[in-house]
Amino acid sequence: MPDLLIELFSEEIPARMQARAREDLKKLVTDGLVEAGLTYASAGAFSTPRRLVLSVEGLSAESPTLREERKGPKADAPAAAIEGFLRSTGLTRDQLETRADKKGAVLFAVVEKPGRPAPEIVAEVLERVIRTFPWPKSMRWGTGSLRWVRPLQSILCLLSDEGGAEVVPMTLDGLTAGNSTEGHRFMAPARFAVSGFEDYRAKLARAFVMLDASEREQAIWHEATTQAFAQGLEVVPDAALLSEVAGLVEWPVVLMGAIGEDFLGLPPEVLQTSMREHQKFFSVTNPATGRIEKFVTVANRETADHGATILKGNGKVLSARLSDARFFWENDLRTVKTAGLEGMAEGLRHVTFHNRLGSQADRIARIEALAREIAPLVGASPDLAAEAARVAKADLQSAMVGEFPELQGTMGSYYARAAGLPEAVAQACKAHYQPLGPSDTVPTDPVSVAVALADKIDTLTGFWAIDEKPTGSKDPFALRRAALGVIRLVLANEVRMDLQAGFNSSIVNLVGSLNKANRLWLLTAENGDEDDLVFELLNLTSVRNWPANLHVGPVGYTKDIVYDAKDDAASFVRIKDGGEISVDLLAFFHDRLKVHLREQGIRHDVIDACLAMPGNDDLTLLVKRAEALSGFLKTDDGTNLLQGFKRANNILTQAEAKDGVEYSFGADPKFAETDAERALFSALETAEAAIGPALQAEDFAAAMSAMAALRAPIDAFFEAVQVNADNAVLRRNRLNMLHSIRATCARVADLTRIEG
Numbered sequence: 001m002p003d004l005l006i007e008l009f010s011e012e013i014p015a016r017m018q019a020r021a022r023e024d025l026k027k028l029v030t031d032g033l034v035e036a037g038l039t040y041a042s043a044g045a046f047s048t049p050r051r052l053v054l055s056v057e058g059l060s061a062e063s064p065t066l067r068e069e070r071k072g073p074k075a076d077a078p079a080a081a082i083e084g085f086l087r088s089t090g091l092t093r094d095q096l097e098t099r100a101d102k103k104g105a106v107l108f109a110v111v112e113k114p115g116r117p118a119p120e121i122v123a124e125v126l127e128r129v130i131r132t133f134p135w136p137k138s139m140r141w142g143t144g145s146l147r148w149v150r151p152l153q154s155i156l157c158l159l160s161d162e163g164g165a166e167v168v169p170m171t172l173d174g175l176t177a178g179n180s181t182e183g184h185r186f187m188a189p190a191r192f193a194v195s196g197f198e199d200y201r202a203k204l205a206r207a208f209v210m211l212d213a214s215e216r217e218q219a220i221w222h223e224a225t226t227q228a229f230a231q232g233l234e235v236v237p238d239a240a241l242l243s244e245v246a247g248l249v250e251w252p253v254v255l256m257g258a259i260g261e262d263f264l265g266l267p268p269e270v271l272q273t274s275m276r277e278h279q280k281f282f283s284v285t286n287p288a289t290g291r292i293e294k295f296v297t298v299a300n301r302e303t304a305d306h307g308a309t310i311l312k313g314n315g316k317v318l319s320a321r322l323s324d325a326r327f328f329w330e331n332d333l334r335t336v337k338t339a340g341l342e343g344m345a346e347g348l349r350h351v352t353f354h355n356r357l358g359s360q361a362d363r364i365a366r367i368e369a370l371a372r373e374i375a376p377l378v379g380a381s382p383d384l385a386a387e388a389a390r391v392a393k394a395d396l397q398s399a400m401v402g403e404f405p406e407l408q409g410t411m412g413s414y415y416a417r418a419a420g421l422p423e424a425v426a427q428a429c430k431a432h433y434q435p436l437g438p439s440d441t442v443p444t445d446p447v448s449v450a451v452a453l454a455d456k457i458d459t460l461t462g463f464w465a466i467d468e469k470p471t472g473s474k475d476p477f478a479l480r481r482a483a484l485g486v487i488r489l490v491l492a493n494e495v496r497m498d499l500q501a502g503f504n505s506s507i508v509n510l511v512g513s514l515n516k517a518n519r520l521w522l523l524t525a526e527n528g529d530e531d532d533l534v535f536e537l538l539n540l541t542s543v544r545n546w547p548a549n550l551h552v553g554p555v556g557y558t559k560d561i562v563y564d565a566k567d568d569a570a571s572f573v574r575i576k577d578g579g580e581i582s583v584d585l586l587a588f589f590h591d592r593l594k595v596h597l598r599e600q601g602i603r604h605d606v607i608d609a610c611l612a613m614p615g616n617d618d619l620t621l622l623v624k625r626a627e628a629l630s631g632f633l634k635t636d637d638g639t640n641l642l643q644g645f646k647r648a649n650n651i652l653t654q655a656e657a658k659d660g661v662e663y664s665f666g667a668d669p670k671f672a673e674t675d676a677e678r679a680l681f682s683a684l685e686t687a688e689a690a691i692g693p694a695l696q697a698e699d700f701a702a703a704m705s706a707m708a709a710l711r712a713p714i715d716a717f718f719e720a721v722q723v724n725a726d727n728a729v730l731r732r733n734r735l736n737m738l739h740s741i742r743a744t745c746a747r748v749a750d751l752t753r754i755e756g
Helices: 015-035 079-089 118-131 197-206 213-230 239-246 268-279 308-350 360-378 382-391 399-403 410-418 423-431 446-465 479-492 499-516 578-598 604-611 619-633 636-659 675-696 700-708 711-720 728-746
Strands: 003-010 042-048 051-057 066-074 097-101 104-113 152-161 164-167 180-182 191-193 253-258 282-285 292-299 352-354 519-525 534-536 555-558 561-564 571-575
Touching: 003 015, 003 118, 003 180, 003 197, 015 042, 015 051, 015 118, 015 213, 015 239, 042 213, 051 197, 066 079, 079 104, 118 152, 152 180, 213 239, 213 253, 213 292, 253 308, 268 282, 268 292, 268 308, 268 410, 292 308, 308 360, 308 382, 308 399, 308 410, 352 360, 360 382, 360 446, 360 499, 382 423, 382 446, 410 423, 423 446, 446 479, 446 499, 446 578, 479 578, 479 619, 499 578, 578 604, 578 619, 604 619, 619 636, 619 700, 636 700, 636 711, 636 728, 675 700, 675 711, 675 728
Parallel strands: 519 571
Antiparallel strands: 003 051, 003 152, 042 051, 066 104, 097 104, 152 164, 180 191, 253 292, 282 292, 519 534, 555 561, 561 571
């Protein structure tokens, strides 16, 4: 069985596209070969800046001969039907077989498709793959019609076995497949022939090309850390940069250079960001000083002077870049010292956050008001939280963040310290953006937590108000991430917070801030024709008194912008009812919480059983209940009690449906006939006495334990007692007892939602 080697040799492929291209090449080619009837043992894809390579081992030499039988019409069917069958099979009438069938003689066609040789199939598949390759961006060159990420220069396509190697005959837009390739562009540019993958890989290595991207990454990291260790330094890990640099070189040569003394006073994040973004340099720190003092660059060739000229040139460019960064830093510090951080933030009044949600300054005012309300819930000073909210986004107006947007928050913390603000405020400037993802750090400082929650809740309620919610495939404003951020902040810090109250406060803040801008946010209520629309205030008057100058009345409208019929100068924007926003947003949070808890091993039905309980907008309480219920159901007592509960609930539900009454009037022990009934009465009384205080203390484990004590009495009750007795009084009393079981368990969780 031959092995297949494919190399698509081109101008430099962007590093960010190489990993995906490797996988696409492997999948598209192997899938095409299998669809055509070939099999293979294994396949591996590789890439360098100038080539995509696929190696397929154990490829079958030809596709198998296929024999297909197709049943046709009856032998005495009309001629038109038989002619249609012949056209579909490509056979003549005398090539059909007549076979006896239960309905009479039937025509059958036996079609044989002979196998095809592997070279023919490989050429066909590879041409289709090249012409339809899914590059994120591609180009045409010359006069041909072929598109590729960069001009394609040659195609190597080789089938090899013990008998030798065979070039797959293939021509594509003037490129004819061959058995040769090139080495390193500068160190070994001559072409050379290969006879198979192992020969290809070995000759590439001798021609200064390291084929495997992972080997290049390992080589770069090993050499960089070795050089740093030799000087008592450490390389700052950066997996994304390492992957990118490995895609920029075919023969990595690691060089270490020094950063000018004039720049060592810059914040380390500035040095690292500038070197990574502009130069693709790794940062090297001195553990003794904690400063970034050197850099590592990766050249694509060896030189006679061992990289001295390369380092000199890189050093000049780096000095120019860092000079710019130093200018931004010093300029921002002057602004902070003269105008303060709030003065730096003044320009945000002229920056639109969203055309329907006001400016960045409007948003900051809303975050400040909400942070002040949240602060006591997280143990923060309301004044300190409000101060942090006012300056948390000031660095968006800084020159440094204008150059490096990824440093937002980080620079704010430096500027806050330079302005002499409290450390908690400085920390909040950076931490209020966190967590940025499922693995990002969750802030724990109370002021940071208050501002982070206010920031994310304001974002969510604002976009919910204007009905810009995530869809199944799109979430342009990262609202799912914001909701998960709130969940992680609340749970990690055990915040006891009524989320719906927070949503309502945020909506009221939104109305207030836009009212100041003469853009009143109102609720539509439709009365007949569109011309008779009546707008009313949001249904949140119980939360805060509304300003007396808010006008409510009939209006005309154009799309989303609504103009008052009495004063066209006042613009209005329609949003949904505040209560509807709050309920809908809480449901969205519950969905996000389900995803978060499922990753921690808590089943969705357990979460649903807890969501049905009061207080489900207190996420800390909700998760505490879900964890206790999840643990309880994993025990034998939990499993068996659930079965007893479901049996009781099913009997009771059927009886209530049949009788048209609700059996909830309390069972009377005097009607108990058996010891099992009397024991269950006693157990329910004991459990109820224990469950109440446990729930009051939010000790769900104790409540579950008290509920578990019902397992044996319930089992014994069903063993000894017939619920639907002939005696109507006994039947009613026993059904009322089943209601007591249901009601007692329902105080802990809605067990009807548990599956199984």
